[in-house]
Amino acid sequence: MTATAVAPPPGRVRTRWKQPSILPGFPLAMGWTLTYLGLVVVLPLIALVVRPWELGLSGIWATLTEPRVLAALRLSFGTAFLAALTNVPIGLLVAWTLTRYEFPGRRIVDAFVDLPFALPTAVAGIALTAIYGPSGPLGELFAKAGIKTAYNPIGIYIALLFIGLPFVVRTIQPVLQDLDREVEEAAHTLGASNLQRFWLVVLPAVLPALLSGFSLAFARAVGEYGSVIFIAGNMPLKSEIAPLLIVIKLEQYDYAGAAAVGLAMLAISFGGLLAMNGVQLFLARRGRA
Amino acid sequence: MGSIRLPGIAPLFLALTLAILGVLIVFPLGVVFQQALSKGLGPYLEPLTQPDALHAIQLTLTVAAISVPLNAVFGVAAAWAVARFEFKGKSLLVTFIDLPFSMSPVVSGLVWVLLFGAQGWFGPWLQEHNIKIIFATTGLVLATVLVTLPFVARELIPLMQDQGADEEAAALTLGAGGFTTFWRVTLPNIKWALLYGVLLCNARAMGEFGAVSVVSGSVRGLTTTLPLHVEVLYNDYEFVGAFAAASILASLGLVTLVIKTLLEWRHSGELSAGRRH
Numbered sequence: 167m168t169a170t171a172v173a174p175p176p177g178r179v180r181t182r183w184k185q186p187s188i189l190p191g192f193p194l195a196m197g198w199t200l201t202y203l204g205l206v207v208v209l210p211l212i213a214l215v216v217r218p219w220e221l222g223l224s225g226i227w228a229t230l231t232e233p234r235v236l237a238a239l240r241l242s243f244g245t246a247f248l249a250a251l252t253n254v255p256i257g258l259l260v261a262w263t264l265t266r267y268e269f270p271g272r273r274i275v276d277a278f279v280d281l282p283f284a285l286p287t288a289v290a291g292i293a294l295t296a297i298y299g300p301s302g303p304l305g306e307l308f309a310k311a312g313i314k315t316a317y318n319p320i321g322i323y324i325a326l327l328f329i330g331l332p333f334v335v336r337t338i339q340p341v342l343q344d345l346d347r348e349v350e351e352a353a354h355t356l357g358a359s360n361l362q363r364f365w366l367v368v369l370p371a372v373l374p375a376l377l378s379g380f381s382l383a384f385a386r387a388v389g390e391y392g393s394v395i396f397i398a399g400n401m402p403l404k405s406e407i408a409p410l411l412i413v414i415k416l417e418q419y420d421y422a423g424a425a426a427v428g429l430a431m432l433a434i435s436f437g438g439l440l441a442m443n444g445v446q447l448f449l450a451r452r453g454r455a
Numbered sequence: 456m457g458s459i460r461l462p463g464i465a466p467l468f469l470a471l472t473l474a475i476l477g478v479l480i481v482f483p484l485g486v487v488f489q490q491a492l493s494k495g496l497g498p499y500l501e502p503l504t505q506p507d508a509l510h511a512i513q514l515t516l517t518v519a520a521i522s523v524p525l526n527a528v529f530g531v532a533a534a535w536a537v538a539r540f541e542f543k544g545k546s547l548l549v550t551f552i553d554l555p556f557s558m559s560p561v562v563s564g565l566v567w568v569l570l571f572g573a574q575g576w577f578g579p580w581l582q583e584h585n586i587k588i589i590f591a592t593t594g595l596v597l598a599t600v601l602v603t604l605p606f607v608a609r610e611l612i613p614l615m616q617d618q619g620a621d622e623e624a625a626a627l628t629l630g631a632g633g634f635t636t637f638w639r640v641t642l643p644n645i646k647w648a649l650l651y652g653v654l655l656c657n658a659r660a661m662g663e664f665g666a667v668s669v670v671s672g673s674v675r676g677l678t679t680t681l682p683l684h685v686e687v688l689y690n691d692y693e694f695v696g697a698f699a700a701a702s703i704l705a706s707l708g709l710v711t712l713v714i715k716t717l718l719e720w721r722h723s724g725e726l727s728a729g730r731r732h
Contacts, residue, residue: 185541189620190633195536202529203551206601210566211554213576217569256475263472267465275473277716281480283655284708284715286662287560288682289701292689293483296490296698304478328479340729360464389559391665392682396689409561413669416565421574428562435557 218426229426234402235411239427242408243434245319246387249326250334250380256327257334257379258372264335265342279335282328287392294325295397317399322407325393330383337379341372374449381442385435487705491698502688502696503703507676511684511700517592518667518680519660522599527653530607534645535637537608538615539623549612555604563601564669567594590678594670602666603656610652611645613727618644647722651715651730658711662704 184192218226229235264276282290298305298315308315315321345368353363391409399405408431415424492499502508533552537545555563570576571588581588588594622644626636642649664682671678675687681704688697719730 183543187540187620188627189539189623190627191535191637192540195532196540196542198532199529199536199548202525202532203548206597206604207551207554210570210601213569214562214566259468260472260475263468267469269469273716273720275476277712278476278481280712280715281484281708284658284712285484286664286682286701286704286708288664288685289487289662289704289708290483292685292697292701293486293490296486297483328483331479336729385557389557389562389665391559391561391668409559409665412559412561412565416568416572416669419574421569421572424565425569428559428565431559432562439557 214425214428214432217422218429220422221426225422226426229423230430234406235408235427237403238406238408238411239430239434241319241322241406242388242431245322245326245407246384246390249323249387250330250384252323252327253330253334253383254376254380257331257383258338258376260331261335261338261342265339279332282330282332287329287390288396290328290393291325291396294328294393295321298324298397316397317401318405321397321399322394322405325397326387326390329390329393330387333382333386334376334379337382338372338375341375342368345371374446377442377446377449381439385439388431388435484705484709487698487701491695491702493698494695498695499699499702502693502699505696507679508684508696508700510676511679511681512703514592514595514679515661515681518595518599519657521596522603522660523653523657525600526604526656527607527649529604530609530611530652531645531649533608534611534615535641537612539620552608552612553605555601556609558601560602560663560665561669564598564666566601567597567670571597589670590672592678595667595678595680598666598670599660599663602663603659606656606659607649607652610648610655610727610730613729614645614648614725615641617728644725647718647725648727648730651718651726654711654714654718658708661707 218229221229230239260279264272264279295316296302298308298321300306300309300314300316302316305315313320315324350363350367353367358366389409391407394407395410398407398410400407400410408427412424412427415421415427533548537549537552568575568589571581571594572578573582573589575589588597622640623636626640627633631639661680662682663680664686667680668683668686671680671683675684679687681700685697685700685704688694688700719726723730
C-alpha cells in the first residue's frame with residue numbers, strides 16, 4: 167500500500183476525509199458503492215427500524231411479549247445456541263482431522279464440508295425431513311429409542327446443526343494450519359502428555375477461532391428459514407421459529423408487527439455479536455499479558 | 456505431517472469425522488436423488504417437463520441473470536474504493552457491506568414489503584401508477600440482490616488489499632490511462648477471485664428461498680422460482696416432483712462445489728488468503 171501514499175497531482179483539491187492518491191476512479195467507485203448500498207441496504211433497513219414505531223413503544227412491547235412471539239424468539243435463539251454449541255466440538259474434530267492427518271481422498275472430504283453452503287436451504291429442508299421424519303431411515307431408528315426427530319424442536323436442532331457446521335470448521339481450519347508445530351513439539355519434549363498438549367497448547371490458540379466460528383454459526387442459525395420450516399412442524403408456541411412468525415404476520419398485513427419481530431431479532435443478534443467481540447477482546451488481551 | 460501424534464487415536468478421529476460428515480452432510484444430498492428417482496426415471500422426468508416447472512427454472516435463471524451482474528459490478532467498485540484508498544469511515548462502510556450476511560433471509564424479504572408492499576411506504580404510489588414490485592419479478596430480484604450483495608465484494612476486498620496498489624501505480628506512472636490500468640492490470644490480477652465470488656453469489660441467488668418466499672406470494676406458475684416450486688409441490692404432497700425439482704438445485708450445488716474446489720486447488724495464490732487450501 168506504499169504507492170497510495172504518493173503525493174497527489176498538483177491542482178487537485180485535498181479533501182480532508184480522504185488521503186490523497188495517484189490512483190484514479192475514487193469518485194466513481196465510491197459514488198457507485200454508496201448509491202448502491204444506500205438503495206439496497208440502508209433504505210430497506212431504515213424501513214425496518216422506523217416502521218415498528220407506528221405501534222408506539224407500548225405497542226412494540228405488546229407485540230414482543232405476545233406468548234406466541236416470546237415462544238418463537240426463545241425457540242429460535244435457544245435451538246440456534248444449542249446447535250452452534252454442539253458444532254464447536256464437532257467442528258474442532260473435523261478441522262483437526264482435515265489439517266493434521268493425511269489420508270486418501272482428504273481433499274474430497276474437505277470439499278464436502280462446504281456442501282451446506284452450496285445446497286439450497288429448501289432442498290436441505292425436505293431432504294432432512296425425509297431422513298429424520300417418522301418414516302425416514304434415521305427417524306425410524308430414533309423412534310425405536312423413543313426420540314422423535316422431526317416436527318418438534320429436535321428437528322429444528324438437527325437442521326441447524328447441518329447449516330452451522332461449515333462455519334465452525336472453516337474458521338478453525340486456517341488457525342490449526344498455521345499453529346506453530348514447534349510449540350507443540352516443545353511441549354511434548356518437555357514431557358507434556360497428549361491431553362495436556364491439547365488442553366494447554368492447542369486449545370488456547372484456537373479458542374478465539376472457536377468463538378468466532380460459534381458466533382457465525384449461531385448468527386446464521388437464528389435467522390435460518392428454508393432448511394428449518396419443513397422439519398419443524400410449525401406448531402404455534404411449540405415449534406414455530408421467529409422468522410416464520412414474521413412471514414405469518416406479513417400474511418395478516420401486520421407490517422408493523424412483522425417489522426417489530428424482525429427488528430428485535432436483529433437487535434438481539436447484534437447484542438450477542440457485541441458481547442462476543444467483548445469476549446474476543448478479553449481473550450486477546452489475556453493472551454498478550 | 457506432525458511427527459508426534461498418538462498412533463492409536465488418528466484412525467478413531469478419522470472414522471468419527473467421516474461418520475459425522477457422512478451422516479450429517481452427505482446423506483441428505485444422496486436422499487434428494489434417491490427420493491427423486493424412487494419411482495423410476497419416467498416419474499422423475501415427468502414433473503420436470505410440466506409448464507410450471509419450466510417456468511420456475513426460467514424465472515430462477517432470469518432473477519440470477521439480473522442480480523449476479525449487479526452485485527459483481529458493485530463488488531468490483533466497492534473493492535476498488537475500499538482496497539485502493541484510505542478514507543474515514545472505511546470500517547463502517549465494510550460493516551454495511553457485510554450486513555446482509557447477518558440478516559435473516561426472511562428479514563431481507565420483509566424490508567422490501569415494508570417499502571413496496573400494499574401497505575408499504577411507496578405502496579399507494581406504486582398502485583396509483585400501476586407498478587408491481589412485490590409479488591412480481593422485480594421484488595424477487597430486489598430480495599435476491601440484498602441477500603447476495605456481499606459475496607463478490609467479500610472475495611475481492613481482502614485480495615486487493617493483499618496485492619497492494621504498486622502495479623497499478625507503476626502502470627499509471629508509465630502513462631497508462633485509468634481505464635487501461637484497470638482493464639490490463641487490475642482485472643487480470645483479480646479475475647479468479649472475481650469468478651469465485653460470482654460463483655458463490657450465483658449459487659445463493661439461484662437457491663435462495665427465505666427472502667424470495669416473502670416477496671413472491673408463491674403464485675404457482677407465476678412468481679415461483681425453483682426453490683419455491685419445490686415448496687409448493689412438497690406442500691401439495693407431490694413428493695417425487697418436489698424432489699425432482701430439488702435434484703436440479705442439488706446438482707447446481709454440486710457443480711458449484713466442484714468448480715469452487717478446482718479454483719481453490721489451481722488458483723489458490725490468486726484467491727483471498729482465507730480460500731487457500
